[in-house]
Amino acid sequence: MAVSQTNSAWATLVDLGEPGRGRHRLNDRLAAGLRTAIRDGRLVEGAALPPSRALAEELGCSRWVVTEAYGQLVAEGYLAARVGSATRVSWSPEALPPRPSTPRAAAPPPVRYDLAPGLPDLRAFPRRRWAEAVRAVTGSAVHYDLGLPDPAGHARLRTTVAQYLRRSRGADAQPAAVTVCAGVTDGLVRTCRTLRAEGVTDLAVEDPGWGRLRDAAASTGLRVHPVPVDADGLRVDDLARTPARAVVVAAAHQFPAGAVLSPDRRARLVRWAREKDGFVIEDDYDAEFRYDRHPVAVMQGMAPGRVFLLGSVSKTLSPALGLGWLVAPPALAPALRAANPVATAPPVLDQLALATFIERGWYDAHLRAARRRFRSRRDLLLDTLATRLPQARVDGTAAGLHVLLHLPPGTDAREAVRAAAAAGLRLTDLDGYRMTPSADRALVLGYGNIADTEIPRAVDLLAEALSGHADAAP
Known part of the structure; x- marks a missing residue:
């Protein structure tokens, strides 16, 4: 069999071991190292070894050491040497008898239909436009753009984000207060570190809420306190009874309850922050997607000195981009940089x-195109649920990329999720987002990353999974 001349073993790391391990002579240690590399598969069958003179020079030894090691391995059948050709590996680990196989856990069934929340429509990612933007900046970036990046983010993007937030989200944002980060979780960690450096020890979070944000806050050393939400959003009276001086809130569209923080509670939350000498961390979660009216403005515009605003393109473009922003109260911008x-x-x-x-x-x-697509898809999902699951109740504002499906009494939501997974349907139980147990049984249905044509079959599988566990729970 012909062997490629480029298949060289020159760059393979060979462990020569220590002289005190039973092999004092360097040629024996070199032979052992090469033998191990061949057995491990790092030197594959057909690979060319370096000429003896070159390897001796690299190891700082005599050529005799290398020729002796090569000769020993030729005699053992690991190497083959031919006149006028390189010394090559002539043995493969496949020559060994097969090892007893370790039983592997059964692979989960493939996901055919995805109703889990958290993703936008990845099929609709604007590949051509994004590629054009990348080509444009690659060709136009000046040389100092390619140096060490500003930890706060490039000045051009900070200015662009500030302008975008002012015109589209009603924010009071200046470029100097904007920090570019890897997403909302990254922005929250930076914010929590800043608050801890400012003396804040306790943080409140919405319950139910996104668990990753809770974990991120706790990782910074803050004590985390759950605060319930209802149809009007975060219950500020319950917040006031905690020791927290900061709170994370999704005012425009709460996840997963789907509530919008009412005007009265917005005002009371700002008043709480001022009276407590505290701060609001506003997660502008999928706020660009509102289908019954214009999206409500961010709270940050009401009290820019008390509100940190977090946002990203994870729900609008793709989480794979890893691009987000953090708008800090202007007085804390230096502290934010110092704490991170x-x-x-x-x-x-x-x-x-x-x-x-x-x-x-x-x-x-x-x-604009995404809003039209998601509004139509949400309507289709609600109509299909009403037809196939009339006993269940859908909750949540006409916004975002998910709805809350309250299940009939006695339904075992956890078992239904397992049954659906076995049929290729991914679902998410609301209990997975709770810190405090509740008797309410519900599923969080995401419709961002499922095709319209897949929704009827997905709901059919959902109905089948629920029917099999309608009376399993007490």
Whole structure:
């Protein structure tokens, strides 16, 4: 069999061991190291070894050492030497008898239909426009853009994000207060570190809420306290009874309850922050998607000195981009940088691509198309649920990328999720987002990353899974 001349073993690391391990002579240690590399598969069958003179020079030994080691392995059948050709590996680990196989856990069934929340429509990612933005900035970036990045983010994107937030979200944002980060979780960690450095020890979170944010806050050393939500959003009276001086809230569209923080509670929450000398961390979760009216403005515009605003493109474009922003109260911007000295911004070219994408109007156009698509898909999902599951109740504002499906009494939601998974349908139990147990049984149904044509079959599988566990729970 012909062997490629480029298949060289020159770069393979060979462990020569220590002289005191039973092999004092260097040629024996070299032979043992090569033998191990061959048996491990690091030197594959047909690989060419270095000429003896070159390897001796690299090891700092005599050529005799290498020729002796090569000769020993030729005699053992590990190597083959031919006149006028390189010495090559002539043995493969496949020659060994097969090892007893370790039983592996059964692989989970493939997901055919995805009703789990958390993703936008990845099929609709604007590949052509994004590629055009990347090409544009790659060709136009000046040389100093390619140096060490500003930890706060590139000035151009910070300016672009500030302008976007002012015109589209009603924020009171200036470029100096904007920090570019890897997403909402990254922004929350930076914020919590800052607050802890400012003397804050306790943080409140919505319950139910996104568990990853709770874990991220706890990782910074803050004590986390759950606060319930209802149809009007976070219950501020319950918040006031905790020792927290800061709270994470999704005012525009709460996840997973789907509530919008009412005007009265917005005002009371701002008043709480001022009276408590505290802070609100506003997660602007999928707020661009409102289907019955214009999206409500961010709370940050009401009290920019008391509110940190977190946002990203994870729910509008793709979480794979890893691009988000944090708007800090202007007085705390220096403290934010000081509390996160090793934090780094996303890659500069990606930042510049997003700035270009927004500046050219492509982001707004993408959002308009996404709103139309998601509104239609949400209507289809609700109509299908009403037909196939009339005994269940759908809750949540006409916004975002998910709905809450309250199940009939006696339904075992956890078992239904397992049964659906076996049929190829991914579901999410509301209990997975709770810190405090509840008798309410519900599923969080995401419709962002499922095709319209898949919804009827997905709901059929959901109905089948629920029917099999309607009376399993007490």
